[in-house]
Amino acid sequence: MDATPSDRRRSPLQTVDRALQVLLSYSERRTQWSVTELAEEFSLDKSTAQRLLAALAARGFLRVEADTRRYTLGPTMWRMAQLWERTGGLARLADPVVLRLAEDTGAAAAFAIPDGTHVRCVAAADGSDGPLRSSALVGDLYPAHAGATARAYFAFIGRAERRALLWGRPMGRFTDRTEVDVLALEEKFAETELLGYATSEGEYDENTRALAVPVMLGRRAVGSLTLGQSIVEHPTSTLTDHLSRLLTASLELTDLLGQNSAAQRRRRPHTTRRGSR
Numbered sequence: 023m024d025a026t027p028s029d030r031r032r033s034p035l036q037t038v039d040r041a042l043q044v045l046l047s048y049s050e051r052r053t054q055w056s057v058t059e060l061a062e063e064f065s066l067d068k069s070t071a072q073r074l075l076a077a078l079a080a081r082g083f084l085r086v087e088a089d090t091r092r093y094t095l096g097p098t099m100w101r102m103a104q105l106w107e108r109t110g111g112l113a114r115l116a117d118p119v120v121l122r123l124a125e126d127t128g129a130a131a132a133f134a135i136p137d138g139t140h141v142r143c144v145a146a147a148d149g150s151d152g153p154l155r156s157s158a159l160v161g162d163l164y165p166a167h168a169g170a171t172a173r174a175y176f177a178f179i180g181r182a183e184r185r186a187l188l189w190g191r192p193m194g195r196f197t198d199r200t201e202v203d204v205l206a207l208e209e210k211f212a213e214t215e216l217l218g219y220a221t222s223e224g225e226y227d228e229n230t231r232a233l234a235v236p237v238m239l240g241r242r243a244v245g246s247l248t249l250g251q252s253i254v255e256h257p258t259s260t261l262t263d264h265l266s267r268l269l270t271a272s273l274e275l276t277d278l279l280g281q282n283s284a285a286q287r288r289r290r291p292h293t294t295r296r297g298s299r
Contacts (some may be wrong), residue, residue, distance in 0.1 A: 040064070041078060045099075050242060054092040107135075107144070113160070115278050116145040120247075123271040124149040127249055127264040132159050132171065133237070133275065135245040139187050140165050141172045154230055154250050167193045167207055168200045169226035170219075171248045174234035177214035178243035184211065197228040219265060220246075229254050233261035235268050237275045244279060247272045 044060065055063075061071035075093045078084040082098030106112065116133045124131040124147035131149065134141035146159035164172040166188055176184055193202040199222075201207050214220040219235045234248040249261050249268055 037074075041074060044074060044078065045083060045095075048095055050240065054087070054090075054094045056090075056092050060093075113145045116275060117147075119271050119274045119278070120145045121147040123147070123247070123249070123267065126267055129249040129251045129261060129264065130154045130159070131271075132248045132250065133245060134164065134171050134175070134248065136175060137163060139191060141175050141246060143171075149251075151251050151255065154227075154252060164226060165194065167202060168196050168222075169230075170222040170232040170234040171226075171246055171250075173210060173214050173220040173222070174236050174246035174248070175243050177211040177220065178236045178238070181208070181211075184208075196226050197224050199224045199228070200226070219268075221262065223253060231256070231259070231261060233265065233268060235265075235272045237272050237279070239276060239280050245275075247275060 043064065044055075047055075047063070055075070057068055057072045057075060060066070060075060061068045064071070066074070075084060075086070079086050079093060079096065082096045082101075084093045085096035086093050112135070120131045120133050128149040128151045130146065130151070130153065132143045132146040134143045136142075140163040143159045143162045143164070148154075166172045166176045166184075176188075188207075189204055193204075194200070195202055201210065210220075219233065221231075221233050223231045229252055230250055231253050232248050232250045234246045236243040237245040237247055247268060249264055251259060251261060
């Protein structure tokens with residue numbers, strides 16, 4: 023029987039949706055697929071699975087390993103992610119959460135993501151307490167060894183990864199409170215991981231107090247969320263009173279960043295294999 027016009031219109035959309043499902047199925051636990059595995063998981067015949075994977079690989083979304091013929095994520099995924107973040111997509115996503123956090127607490131709020139041995143602020147808002155400094159926070163880099171903003175991320179990436187990134191590298195002393203001894207730093211990282219949050223006073227900027235928590239996606243830290251205030255303007259204040267609100271905002275960011283996690287945990291499509299009944 024010939025396909026109806028409705029079938030012909032729907033078929034390309036089904037193919038696109040299936041390709042997107044395949045890309046979304048990749049995770050830290052599922053880093054590669056074979057043709058047979060993909061066919062079984064998505065209830066496809068092997069020839070369809072092969073064409074689908076080959077098409078994604080041809081555009082660089084996937085990469086086929088020559089020795090195993092298994093498909094892993096490709097360089098186009100990295101390029102698209104970089105483009106989205108660098109053109110403000112991540113900031114637009116995070117801005118409302120950060121702004122509400124600053125309004126609710128009165129402190130300056132900032133969201134930072136990893137950038138080598140630093141974290142980089144991508145979204146920030148001043149609270150009613152006033153700005154932390156005259157220059158904008160967005161774009162600032164915070165080194166892993168100085169301050170709560172960076173520590174709240176690096177404490178949750180694991181000791182082995184942290185050691186590979188940080189040990190043996192020079193560490194600048196920004197104030198007399200900056201810790202530059204790696205063993206003492208590891209103790210701070212361990213304490214932060216145990217508590218679930220980081221605090222600092224004058225470690226990076228001698229006039230700044232900060233409270234920060236990790237932003238998690240699954241079991242992986244993807245950034246940190248910080249409240250900051252001037253020590254000069256608020257010499258006896260404490261930001262830990264706002265810890266509950268900060269944690270709530272962190273979960274809001276997790277939900278936004280992981281909005282496709284439901285698709286990654288999808289059930290198998292209710293389709294029928296060719297030739298089956």
